[in-house]
Amino acid sequence: MTPLAPMPFPETSFALTLVLLLLAPVAIAGLALVNVGLGRSRSAAQSLLGTVVVISTAVIAFVLVGWGIASGSDRDFVILIAGKSWDWAGAGRLLGMGLENAPAREQLVLLFEVLSVALVAMIPWGSGADRLRLRAGTAIAAVLGVVVFPFAAHWTWSGWLAQLGANFSMGSGFVDGGGAGAIHLLGGLAALAVIWIAGPRKGKFPREGLSTAMPGHNVVYVLFGSLLALVGWLAWNMAGALLWLNAAASKLVVVAINTVLAAMAALLATLLVTRFRFGKPDASLCASGWLAGLVTSSACSAIVSPVAALFVGLVAGIFIPLLVELFELVLSIDDPSGAVSIHGAAGLWGLMAAGLFAPQSGQGIAQLQGVATLLGLMLPLIYGVFWLMDRVIAFRVDPDGERLGMDLHELGGNAYPEFVVHRDESYR
Amino acid sequence: MPAGFFLTISAIVLFSGAAQRTAFVLCGVAVEAMGLVVAVRGHMQLRSENR
Numbered sequence: 001m002t003p004l005a006p007m008p009f010p011e012t013s014f015a016l017t018l019v020l021l022l023l024a025p026v027a028i029a030g031l032a033l034v035n036v037g038l039g040r041s042r043s044a045a046q047s048l049l050g051t052v053v054v055i056s057t058a059v060i061a062f063v064l065v066g067w068g069i070a071s072g073s074d075r076d077f078v079i080l081i082a083g084k085s086w087d088w089a090g091a092g093r094l095l096g097m098g099l100e101n102a103p104a105r106e107q108l109v110l111l112f113e114v115l116s117v118a119l120v121a122m123i124p125w126g127s128g129a130d131r132l133r134l135r136a137g138t139a140i141a142a143v144l145g146v147v148v149f150p151f152a153a154h155w156t157w158s159g160w161l162a163q164l165g166a167n168f169s170m171g172s173g174f175v176d177g178g179g180a181g182a183i184h185l186l187g188g189l190a191a192l193a194v195i196w197i198a199g200p201r202k203g204k205f206p207r208e209g210l211s212t213a214m215p216g217h218n219v220v221y222v223l224f225g226s227l228l229a230l231v232g233w234l235a236w237n238m239a240g241a242l243l244w245l246n247a248a249a250s251k252l253v254v255v256a257i258n259t260v261l262a263a264m265a266a267l268l269a270t271l272l273v274t275r276f277r278f279g280k281p282d283a284s285l286c287a288s289g290w291l292a293g294l295v296t297s298s299a300c301s302a303i304v305s306p307v308a309a310l311f312v313g314l315v316a317g318i319f320i321p322l323l324v325e326l327f328e329l330v331l332s333i334d335d336p337s338g339a340v341s342i343h344g345a346a347g348l349w350g351l352m353a354a355g356l357f358a359p360q361s362g363q364g365i366a367q368l369q370g371v372a373t374l375l376g377l378m379l380p381l382i383y384g385v386f387w388l389m390d391r392v393i394a395f396r397v398d399p400d401g402e403r404l405g406m407d408l409h410e411l412g413g414n415a416y417p418e419f420v421v422h423r424d425e426s427y428r
Numbered sequence: 429m430p431a432g433f434f435l436t437i438s439a440i441v442l443f444s445g446a447a448q449r450t451a452f453v454l455c456g457v458a459v460e461a462m463g464l465v466v467a468v469r470g471h472m473q474l475r476s477e478n479r
Binding site for chain 2: 082200
């Protein structure tokens with residue numbers, strides 16, 4: 001029933017996918033650098049250490065438990081509704097048992113999903129910068145790795161969403177080769193839940209006047225991290241095309257070109273929008289635009305033409321700076337890393353655009369169903385679980401810790417001990 | 429928001445025609461969007477009370 005078992009996977013594809021997956025962690029490193037740069041200097045070490053910790057937690061939790069749900073096989077939990085089978089959950093290996101004897105493709109799928117869950121876990125961590133405690137970030141990562149991501153991954157890549165095409169003649173089913181939905185939209189929704197539960201940084205939204213600007217402490221990190229992310233993203237999208245969409249090796253160059261075009265169109269669009277709105281280009285928003293273009297490419301790069309990929313990136317680049325402003329000034333969402341816009345909104349747009357520009361009829365409605373599932377089912381689930389967790393282990397650091405900075409409070413030392421600490425303008 | 433999701437699922441199961449299915453899935457997404465707006469407004473209200 002699932003596309004996993006009968007699919008031929010030649011040795012050349014195995015080798016190529018493995019090499020690509022070994023490059024994919026560069027995207028994680030790039031995003032980690034972006035998150036650090038967008039936070040404050042007094043929380044930089046906690047941010048980067050936290051990234052490593054949440055990644056480790058999520059990956060271990062996923063391999064031990066989540067992989068059982070996420071994996072697809074002919075033993076999956078299937079419900080029959082209206083004469084059609086609905087594959088809701090995998091019944092795979094717990095504790096990673098027997099993995100060494102598993103088929104080569106299954107091992108590659110695990111590696112792809114291990115990297116994916118790491119990325120999902122670090123997205124909300126970036127949004128909780130400067131106030132989210134390390135133990136809270138670790139607990140969030142564990143929940144994402146055990147329950148939330150495995151279901152999303154299973155539905156997207158081998159379960160009922162992937163089978164919408166075969167079961168209900170909806171195009172090729174929900175298509176998400178690079179993980180715009182199962183990774184980025186899911187991570188963006190988790191980030192939104194964390195922001196709502198942890199609340200804004202102290203002084204961000206004063207009683208009177210507009211919100212206080214809290215710019216990132218190192219825009220060089222942000223821009224260099226964005227460049228690094230491109231390398232990882234190219235590998236990620238190509239590996240996803242090979243694994244989930246059965247792309248031929250000759251198709252991979254187009255995937256790469258589409259990825260690059262989407263990112264660069266988004267960057268230039270953001271540059272122009274910020275130049276028009278603020279008189280000068282905004283470097284950190286341009287990096288956000290670039291990343292948003294990459295996120296859209298995760299959904300589109302393997303199934304649309306280069307011109308369509310460029311258009312999708314262009315649109316993302318236009319709406320990202322406006323969304324960042326809207327979220328902060330109108331909706332009081334304090335998102336230091338911009339994850340809700342970059343991963344959430346751009347992921348959503350990418351998935352919808354993949355439906356609009358894909359050649360198969362019915363693809364649009366399949367994409368819409370995927371988005372509706374992640375938004376309508378996953379966001380309430382994530383929010384509910386995080387809300388309960390917050391009752392047990394408070395997400396937010398105490399006011400004294402926030403005043404000191406997360407580095408001193410949680411790690412006992414600053415990332416930049418020789419630097420003069422700035423007077424905090426937000427405490428008025 | 430979950431109500432919107434179940435509406436989209438129902439649309440897939442109950443309708444075979446593309447137009448009907450699309451219309452009901454769009455309705456489900458609209459219900460989800462309304463739920464999201466309520467959630468956002470609820471948190472904005474909470475935020476302004478806590479300032």
